[in-house]
Amino acid sequence: MSNLSSSSSSSSEEEEDGDSVSREELRDMMKLMKIECGEEDEVYSRPCCEKCKHVQQSHGKKIIPERLSRGRLQAQLEGEGTYECELTGLIFEASERVLVAYSLLSWSKFNTVVQNPWMIAGPIFNVHVVDRDASALKSVQLPHSLCLAGQEKEKLVLGVLHVTGQDPVIEDVLQSSGSHVKWTVSSRLSPVGAVARDAQRVAHHGAAMLYEDLDSGGLDAHVLRLYLASCNSSHVKDMKSQMKKGRFRAVDINTFCLLLEQNYSLMSEPSGELHSQHLPFTVQSLMFCGFFEAYYEQPPPFTLNLKVHRSDVTAWTATIHQGDLLGSTDKEPSALAQQLLLGSSNFTLQMP
Structure with a gap:
């Protein structure tokens, strides 16, 4: 027009x-x-949940990524610090200046590897570092959809499905909030998504x-x-x-x-x-x-x-x-x- x-x-x-x-x-x-x-x-x-909004907080500097083809996104993290993507809710903790590329994936390709007692708890993303080693990212916080208000933490276990080749693994998280799980970046980056154990009644x-x-x-x-x-x-x-x-x-x-x-x-x-x-x-x-x-x-x-x-x-x-x-x-x-x-x-x- x-x-x-x-x-x-x-x-x-x-x-x-x-x-x-x-x-x-x-x-x-x-x-x-x-x-x-x-x-x-x-x-x-962020979900406007009256029950648990008190634990949902913004994190770090807000960034709007560049849109590439086929739904891919790319963001330049200017230096050491924490950055929150306004389009996806992903939160990156960087140790240095680094270019990060990422995209939203469909769980339909990976949900068969999430077996009982584990269940899908949030979106899955493909994340990788463009111009540095993966260690340039200290951690990535992934959004989850669970309402954790009133939940006993010792009974509900949150994790991250890390799809590495033919052997996807569920890895521990550093901490969790009412909206995110925090995952320590390992030696390589690939599809990652939040999962939960024994959460059927959550x-x-x-x-x-x-x-x-x-x-x-x-x-x-x-x-x-x-x-x-x-x-x-x-x-x-x-x-x-x-x-x-x-x-x-x-x-x-x-x-x-x-x-x-x-x-x-x-x-x-x-x-x-x-x-x-x-x-x-x-x-x-x-x-x-x-x-x-x-x-x-x-x-x-x-x-x-x-x-x-x-x-x-x-x-x-x-x-x-x-x-x-x-x-x-x-x-x-x-x-x-x-x-x-x-x-x-x-x-x-x-x-x-």
């Missing part, structure tokens, strides 16, 4: 000819462009991620998909890979919830047409992420309630209003919007 001009007023003749676009239409066009371009919000955010910081299906609804219909994910960017990566066929838009609502490995049920008011009324949440089987789907033939508001299956315990609830859904305006962009999406610059932005 280039040469975007603006004016404080537009004539009625321009409006009739369709040569101007309002702020509201521009906002909706930007939403469509994000869908078409497949952009994803990769910024790491809740995960999770997200009820709601998407609007823009291809399946009609003019007066809305189709919503609800995925359950831990606050684990590898889990979310796997989930989004299943959504590449079709157009989906994230509904901007509060998503945070605490999730245990158990079955959940979805209820709706008005009832709508629900598919898969109950589903299990698990952090192990990540290759195929189940989802709830709700179909409505009436306009919002819709209230969704996620409950523990066969109980009255509510894990998450949200009300979706008219303005939350792109389909509440137009399923298809106007002719002017389509010109913008195709790169036309012959229009004027109508300002209030």
